[in-house]
Amino acid sequence: MTHLYPSPKYFFTVLAAGLLSVSFAFAQLQSGPMVGYSDMLEVMLWAQTDRPAQVKIMYWEAGNPAQKKSTDKVLTQKQSAYVARLFADQVRPGQKYEYEVYIDNKKVFIKYPLRFQTQTLWQWRTDPPPFRFAIGSCNYINEEGYDRPSRAYGDGYEIFQSIADKKPDFMLWGGDNTYLREADWNTRSGMLHRYTHTRSLPRLQSLLGSTHHYAIWDDHDYGTDDSDRSFWMKNTAAEVFRLFWGNPGYVFEGATTGTFFWSDAQFFILDNRWFKAPNKLADPLRDYFGDAQIRWLLDALTSSKAPFKFIVTGGQIINPARVLENYANYSTERDRLLAAITEARIPGVLFLTGDRHHTSVHRLDRPGTYPLYDFTISPLTSGTTKPFPDELTLPTLDSGTLVTERNFATFDVSGPQNDRALKVTVYDVKGKELWTRQLRANDLK
Template identity: 50%
Template sequence: MKLSQLLFCLISTFVFAQNKNLLQSGPMLGYSEMKEVLIWAQTTQEAEIYIKYKKKGTDVYFQSDKIKTSKNNGYTAKLLADNVTEGTEYEYDLFINNKKVSVNYPTVFQTKKLWQWRTDAPDFSVALGSCNYINEPELDRPGKGYGDNYEIFTSINAKKPNIMLWLGDNTYLREADWDTRNGIYHRYTHSRSVKEIQPLLASAINLAIWDDHDFGPNDGDRSFINKHITQQAFKDFWGNKFYGLDKNQEQGVCSMYSWSDVDFFLLDDRFFKSPNNRKTGERTILGKEQLEWLLDALSNSKATFKLICIGGQVLNSADVFENYATYKEEREYLLNQIKENNIRGVLFLTGDRHHSELSALKRDGTYTLYDWTVSPLTSGVSKSGAKENNTNRVEGSYFTERNFGMIHFSGNKENRQMKLVLHNVNGEPLWEKVISAKELK
């Protein structure tokens, strides 16, 4: 090999390695619509970043706007693929400082299909889980690491879900983190950077809610002084369509998303929550504005299935920890309003408890309400639920091991159903249940 060729190879190798080292985590898919798709990424330092994308099977590339990452938002960037058509699969590449970043897993996305008035609703699948603890020994409590089995993300990705639904405690703020902006952004960065999670981020739509550990301290509530900082970090690190109900999106992280014939109501159970030990005043988890918005949105929804996603358990009857049963008046108001407004197709999806179970609330004159709790992904397992008197627990649905859930939506208009399957770390099925749309009418 000539000296000039050798130098070229060495320089190319150095530039590639240097460029790859500029990628901290991602790329990650956020929301996908018919005319635009959001793609997120994080760099290790200030850099210019963009994507190029093309329809599968073609050679015509489109390019997003270029964004310069900065320390102010944790070197994160949200890139829009806005030259897309509905119902189409795309391949995309990430570029940092005008150099393509190569990864050893697929980077693909699909735009939302225009199916209404044309065909039956498209079949699709959703993966879900909560309580994701990534160890950092220097800042963790002494002893064995609380997190483990990161390979669960490889198992989830192997199921090829269209959507990954993160049900709170997606990152665990530590004592060293929640008092400062620098600590909060460090924790979000650390949790997002684990290598096993990257392929899942790159090819499934990722939607998220938060719970206490990605909001602030354990059992955090509206009194948390840094809640606007953690809110901004949540907005910087996730790709939901919107955050909060106020016009400037400065109050909470409530959101909503639709795919096929399913509406996802992504609730905020922390920003407006009254303290657990407050004895006076109105006790609330959602707050009046968010609660009334939820009821309005549910009443307006035409979706076959309406998935209400909230950190804590809703239908567990045990008045313990932060179950909604400890906020009786608001819980009863919500459940009664769903009944009185004849809102059909509701399923609660919850996390938090470090065990999994299905709760079923049978009501006179209407359908049975279900609450599927799926927890934990990688954090520690708790067996305290076995001692609880949850009179609504479905026999055989209680599991105390690291796990994730899958919901498969399928069938024509007359026979639409969702199949709930709980999987262990290796992706093997533990439990399943089929709920038809007819049951929820």
């Protein structure tokens, strides 16, 4: 009998093919890492892989890599979009940290710096630390095959590097951070796809990796255009939002309402979708934020000792024009909320909004007390629009603040505890200054 033995070349070919297939099976970093909330004794970190994998993050105080700490290991799974939510819980207040990502015990090479910080324990010790945050809204990332068949709606992605160059302590995403589309609305798979696609933008990654991030949502991260409390996938939308963002907590089941602190400032995140009645509902008492959320907000504002109390939501609050989804369309509830803030004599209230695809500041003068300001900052990368003609002559509009190109803003808080100051600066896509405004906490009393 003749025996035929495979040649050495055959064995080499089979071995090479096997090694190649194994190499392709290694999990890779899909998006992130992203730095979430920061507190004195804990920081939330986030990463997404492209297939199941074991993920951990090693971190250390800046300049001291010999003393590395590790988060717990997290196994990413398909049902949660291969997302790992990790917690640096062996940290000290007021420190800066560096970190690295490990996937299946292999260090991931990342060419840009990875950093986070813990908040300072300043109370009863020093003046509150100065800080800077960036804010923007309306972030549209094109995807061929899912966009409308016309000119690309998203552009100017270099804006994210311009934001990173300003070195903010954190980024506040002001809604419409992800644009769900027709293929996404009706399934959990569609929502996970859209959030993953947006989060994976290469030009976004360095900003994610070294700046803390907080977010609200508006209609496009929630559901359909102008969607409201009737949206049939609202529970799934809430689950996906919480999976992809790093806010420290939520007040209600489902709704994205919450609060966080940075230095001596407090931020109140309002949900303008979960409780909102339809725009076309013929009821003068219809809800926008809803009674439960307004009660919580007024209680929280009353209890707050912050010199600046930033209320963050999607639609414009102070602009009196009854256009699109401005709060003025829900005038009964709006009047009640603004009157309650005035009657309670709550100092330091400022509104931060988005939605409109242009930037502007509206100021509401109130007899016997300080004016209320609404800083609308929009858009980041989506298309731009102009105000309606009648809005340009409104007495509330600071006409020197209108910007109808893609932009973002930084807010700088500084000064001694008894005289805190706020500086607001708006920049174009390339980081060129467009305008600036300054306020003092003592003038908001």
